[in-house]
Amino acid sequence: MAISLHLVPMTEQHHDQVWAIEQQAHAYPWSESLIRQTPSKIGFNRVWVEQGNVLGYFYGQQVAGEATLLNVAVAPEQQGKGIGRQLVEAFMAEAAQLGGEEGWLEVRESNERAYRLYEALGFNEIDRRDGYYPTKNGREAALVMTCFLADNPFA
Numbered sequence: 001m002a003i004s005l006h007l008v009p010m011t012e013q014h015h016d017q018v019w020a021i022e023q024q025a026h027a028y029p030w031s032e033s034l035i036r037q038t039p040s041k042i043g044f045n046r047v048w049v050e051q052g053n054v055l056g057y058f059y060g061q062q063v064a065g066e067a068t069l070l071n072v073a074v075a076p077e078q079q080g081k082g083i084g085r086q087l088v089e090a091f092m093a094e095a096a097q098l099g100g101e102e103g104w105l106e107v108r109e110s111n112e113r114a115y116r117l118y119e120a121l122g123f124n125e126i127d128r129r130d131g132y133y134p135t136k137n138g139r140e141a142a143l144v145m146t147c148f149l150a151d152n153p154f155a
C-alpha cells in the first residue's frame with residue numbers, strides 16, 4: 001500500500017495529544033510514561049495528523065523478523081472513518097519494509113471491532129491467554145493474532 005501523507009513518525013511534540021487520546025480510547029490505557037517513552041532502536045511509532053491535530057497512532061516494534069503491534073488507537077470522535085484500518089495497514093507496510101516477516105498482536109476477547117479489523121487485514125488467531133486482561137468484573141482473555149507480511153496485499 002502507499003503510506004499516507006497523514007502518517008508521520010511520532011515525536012515528543014505529539015505526546016500530549018497521544019496521551020489525551022490514549023485515555024479516551026482505551027478502557028485500560030497505557031501509563032503516561034509508556035506513552036511518552038522514547039522509542040528504542042527496535043521501535044517504530046507513527047501518528048496520523050490532520051491540520052496539526054493527532055487523530056490516531058500506533059506503537060510498533062520489530063525484533064528478528066517479528067513485528068509487533070503494541071498499541072493502536074483512534075480518537076473516539078474520529079473512529080469509523082477508516083483511519084484505524086490505514087494505521088494497521090501502515091504498521092504492516094512499514095514492518096515489511098524494515099524486513100519483518102510476521103506481524104503479531106494481542107487483542108482483548110471482547111474487542112470485536114478491533115478483532116474484525118485485524119482479521120480483514122490477514123491476521124489469524126493462533127493462541128489465547130485466558131485471564132490475561134483485567135475487566136470491571138474480573139478478567140478476560142487475550143487473543144494472540146499473527147500474519148505473514150510477505151505476499152500480504154495489505155502490507
Ligand SMILES: CC(C)(COP(=O)(O)OP(=O)(O)OC[C@H]1O[C@@H](n2cnc3c(N)ncnc32)[C@H](O)[C@@H]1OP(=O)(O)O)[C@@H](O)C(=O)NCCC(=O)NCCS
Nearest residue numbers: 025072073074079080081082083084085106107113114117
Ligand atoms: C480499533 C480502532 C483502532 C479502529 O479504528 P477506526 O478508525 O474506528 O476503524 P476504521 O474506521 O478503519 O474501521 C475498521 C473496520 O471497523 C468497522 N467499523 C467502523 N466503525 C464501526 C462501528 N461503529 N461498529 C462496528 N464496526 C465498525 C469498519 O466497517 C471497518 O471495516 P471495513 O474496513 O471492512 O469497512 C478504534 O476503534 C479504536 O481506537 N478503538 C479503541 C482502542 C482499541 O481498541 N485499540 C485496539 C486494541 S487491540
